[in-house]
Amino acid sequence: MKERKVEVCLKELVKERGISLRELARLSDIEPSIINKLANNKREKIYLPHIERIAEALDIDDISKIIRLK
Template sequence: MDRKVKICLKELVKERGISLRELARLSDIEPSIINKLANGKREKIYLPHIERIADALDIDDISKIIKLVSEED
C-alpha cells in the first residue's frame, strides 16, 4: 500500500471559520505557499512553515496538521 503525506489546512481553516488567505496572514507565509500546501501541490514541506501554521492556529499536536494517508484517500 502506497502512502503519502497530507496537509490538512482546508479542514483546519474551515473548523476555525477563517480563509486560507487569513491563515497566510496569521502565519506570515506567502498565500501561494499556503494554497499549494492546502491543495497538495507542494512537493517540499518546510518544518518552519508547519511550526508557524501551528502557532497561528494554536495547535499543539502536529498530527492535526499532517497526516499519512493511503494513495486511495
C-alpha cells in the first residue's frame, strides 16, 4: 500500500497572486515561521483554522487549491 502525504501548496498560490509568504502571513495573521513551514511541507500537523485563515486571506473557496494528497 502506498503511503499518502498531505501537501500544502502555498508557494504556488502566492506566486500566482504575486505576493510573498511574509505578506500571506500578515494577511492571514499567522506567524511567518508557521507559513514558511507549511509552504515547505515541514509541519507535522496542519491545523484547520490555519487553512481557513489562508483561504480567507487568498479569497479561496475550494480547499483543494491549498492542500492535496500526494
